[in-house]
Amino acid sequence: MSEHPTSPTSSPEVTAPYGTGVQAAPQRRVRIPHLQAMKERGEKWAMLTAYDMYSAEIFDEAGIPVLLVGDSAGNNVYGFETTVPVTVDHLVPLVRAVTSAARRAMVVADLPFGSYQASPQQALATATRFMKEGMAHAVKLEGGAPMVPEVELLVRAGIPVMGHIGFTPQSEHVLGGYKVQGRGDTADRLVEDALALQEAGCFAVVMEMVPAPLAARVTEVLSIPTIGIGAGPECDAQVLVWQDMAGLRGGKAPRFVKKYADLRGELGRAAAAYAADVASGAFPAGEHSFAE
Ligand SMILES: Nc1nc(=O)c2c([nH]1)NC[C@@H]1CN(c3ccc(C(=O)N[C@@H](CCC(=O)O)C(=O)O)cc3)CN21
Ligand SMILES: CC(C)C(=O)C(=O)O
Numbered sequence: 001m002s003e004h005p006t007s008p009t010s011s012p013e014v015t016a017p018y019g020t021g022v023q024a025a026p027q028r029r030v031r032i033p034h035l036q037a038m039k040e041r042g043e044k045w046a047m048l049t050a051y052d053m054y055s056a057e058i059f060d061e062a063g064i065p066v067l068l069v070g071d072s073a074g075n076n077v078y079g080f081e082t083t084v085p086v087t088v089d090h091l092v093p094l095v096r097a098v099t100s101a102a103r104r105a106m107v108v109a110d111l112p113f114g115s116y117q118a119s120p121q122q123a124l125a126t127a128t129r130f131m132k133e134g135m136a137h138a139v140k141l142e143g144g145a146p147m148v149p150e151v152e153l154l155v156r157a158g159i160p161v162m163g164h165i166g167f168t169p170q171s172e173h174v175l176g177g178y179k180v181q182g183r184g185d186t187a188d189r190l191v192e193d194a195l196a197l198q199e200a201g202c203f204a205v206v207m208e209m210v211p212a213p214l215a216a217r218v219t220e221v222l223s224i225p226t227i228g229i230g231a232g233p234e235c236d237a238q239v240l241v242w243q244d245m246a247g248l249r250g251g252k253a254p255r256f257v258k259k260y261a262d263l264r265g266e267l268g269r270a271a272a273a274y275a276a277d278v279a280s281g282a283f284p285a286g287e288h289s290f291a292e
């Protein structure tokens with residue numbers, strides 16, 4: 001079982017919602033102590049996606065503190081073009097595999113498109129499946145201020161929630177494609193979305209494809225950690241899809257990706273060498289065979 005400290009802490013002080021000047025109803029604010037401590041010390045950390053047992057085990061052993069079972073499984077596991085077709089049933093078994101393999105890392109399950117936006121009740125039912133069947137430690141959902149009721153109910157139920165703002169791939173069809181968000185007069189709205197999620201009880205917020213200076217401003221304003229992907233160097237943490245980071249996927253990667261390995265080349269060479277050995281009779285050798 002995992003040993004990571006996710007126990008939510010109740011904070012006695014109550015703050016008003018951003019901009020209203022009204023006293024807010026008391027509510028639990030979830031803080032993940034070791035992630036808060038890293039923010040306070042200015043220590044940056046890395047999150048990676050994981051969708052299976054070996055990747056989870058390897059990243060956990062490498063000291064990655066948070067693993068995200070992303071709905072990016074849609075285009076990195078299931079062969080869809082986007083994350084839109086991904087369902088809860090697609091993701092629950094992957095979450096279960098990752099939580100089984102991770103010893104120390106916190107495992108966050110992405111709530112897929114259509115599984116939480118209908119109502120706080122729908123969000124709670126979906127998140128509950130990820131917690132019970134997937135054994136997830138937390139969930140992530142896309143959207144800013146409009147998702148506050150959903151976040152509040154999950155937090156009240158004892159589920160740590162990670163927010164996700166900026167470019168939110170589940171709404172790419174309203175955002176008009178893979179576009180940087182928060183440029184020009186929409187910058188203040190992004191800051192308000194981040195603050196609304198923090199007030200609602202999120203323990204961290206992902207910012208995707210946001211101009212670096214704006215992401216720096218949000219990181220400064222928030223007391224919870226920000227996790228950037230295409231959001232510049234000033235976020236408290238960074239996240240990448242592991243197949244991008246490890247060079248497993250082909251084609252042109254987004255600008256925000258840095259490739260740390262060439263797994264695609266490595267695996268392709270291994271497969272070709274194996275096939276050549278079988279064709280030549282070099283494999284299997286005596287040592288791979290059983291005597292009578
Ligand atoms: N493999 C993978 N990596 C990801 O980062 C990722 C996924 N899948 N699936 C879910 C979402 C979708 N995301 C994406 C996907 C593509 C671009 C992209 O093509 N960006 C281009 C164009 C940017 C522009 O037009 O300004 C880039 O060069 O960054 C960005 C984010 C991020 N997420
Ligand atoms: C890219 C990250 C933040 C994500 O949401 C995913 O992998 O699904």
Ligand SMILES: [Mg+2]
Nearest residue numbers: 070071072110
């Ligand atoms: Mg996602």
